[in-house]
């Protein structure tokens with residue numbers, strides 16, 4: 123997990139002192155004193171050792187050893203020396219890295235009552251308006267209510283009611299990408315926004331510059347701009363937040379202002395719009411309209427308004443970029459692995475016989491596409507270091523002490539690249555999960571499902587997983603039924619393939635790439651025109 127922590131400290135220690143000199147020194151002393159107190163406060167020591175890890179510096183702990191870019195790779199490297207559970211100390215905060223599935227599952231799922239907290243993210247939650255977000259809500263009554271509100275619309279049984287619009291959106295997406303394949307990443311963003319905003323607010327996204335999608339994207343960008351979550355000195359020592367923000371520099375002041383405005387807009391504008399539509403009798407059935415109805419008492423007063431608005435807003439903030447990243451990974455995989463694409467075409471043709479487009483009811487009949495979806499989650503995990511959990515009480519696991527208030531990092535990338543579960547993990551191979559006998563595809567009996575890792579663990583496991591998977595499946599199946607995805611050819615006749623090194627951030631994305639989309643046959647083109655006349 124990484125953050126501005128080491129970056130901030132590097133900046134503090136290496137900058138040549140300027141006009142801001144005094145404030146930087148004062149701030150530095152306060153930060154150091156805060157960390158010192160935190161580290162050496164009178165915490166009762168456990169009889170068990172803290173998990174092993176690299177030794178760090180006196181006050182900073184391991185802050186300077188954890189790289190800003192791809193920290194999970196460093197954690198994988200360290201695991202060969204220290205084992206699967208690594209104990210770190212960062213600015214006085216205990217950080218336990220879990221590299222293995224079984225440990226993450228034992229702690230976060232089986233001991234979920236203790237490990238379902240989130241580390242306090244004071245900076246973004248208290249000062250940047252992100253306190254609305256379920257992802258940052260501490261374990262307790264507010265957490266349970268938000269999860270309940272989301273689960274009502276996102277549990278497995280609720281998903282079939284979204285099949286119709288997901289299928290319609292998948293076809294619009296196929297039409298747009300087919301006409302303009304260079305915009306595949308932009309249309310992927312628009313497509314995932316369209317699915318989530320329709321489910322959440324009954325709101326229709328009509329173009330790639332949609333104002334609601336943009337508003338939410340700006341809020342997420344503002345969050346990313348301050349670094350990785352939970353690692354700013356203000357997060358580690360919340361009292362520092364009481365100091366004037368200009369001590370951290372003018373850029374920081376500006377970023378925080380943008381964060382506050384954008385989160386406020388993202389939570390309130392769509393919610394108030396749905397409320398007005400309900401009064402006017404024009405609202406479409408959605409997660410928000412359902413929650414409003416259900417929580418309105420006989421006098422017409424709406425209970426839990428802020429929680430309803432927050433639950434709706436987080437669905438977009440947490441669901442759109444993650445789904446978009448997975449969808450573009452599917453295109454990247456198809457460009458790099460044409461044989462797998464051909465195999466998928468074969469199984470789709472066997473079922474649809476070039477006579478119709480896929481529908482959600484085909485999902486069980488197309489296990490190879492399901493296996494491709496699993497492999498897409500595994501191959502380029504969207505959140506390689508997950509979202510940190512927090513522990514509530516002192517605990518002992520495998521003879522090691524995990525103190526109350528620790529931050530637990532689930533190294534999802536390490537688990538999804540584990541060669542015992544996934545031999546040759548760098549390769550995209552849906553065949554890991556299925557046996558193929560001629561035209562017959564059956565799921566293997568025993569494999570580690572990447573969906574049990576990529577969506578996190580225990581009581582914090584992603585509430586949007588069924589929605590995400592259904593939307594991704596129909597989109598992939600529709601694209602595969604219609605098109606061959608192939609690389610652009612450069613002037614020397616060589617294929618130009620997407621870079622497999624992804625961007626770095628809280629959510630990973632493929633770097634910009636281009637592709638060519640060709641209708642697989644005239645027949646399928648006609649099927650598309652006939653069965654999809656509204657496009």
Ligand code: HEM
Nearest residue numbers: 256257437440441444445448509577578579582584586590
């Ligand atoms: C491919 C798509 C997605 C992936 C890979 C993904 C992955 C994750 C992961 C790893 C977590 C953290 C779990 C943990 O703390 O252990 C998470 C949390 C969350 N996800 Fe997703 N997600 C996806 C799509 C969605 C969608 C579509 C929605 C909503 C419609 C959503 C809503 C959330 C929320 C609200 C949380 C916070 C849960 C909490 O803190 O209790 N996600 N997701």
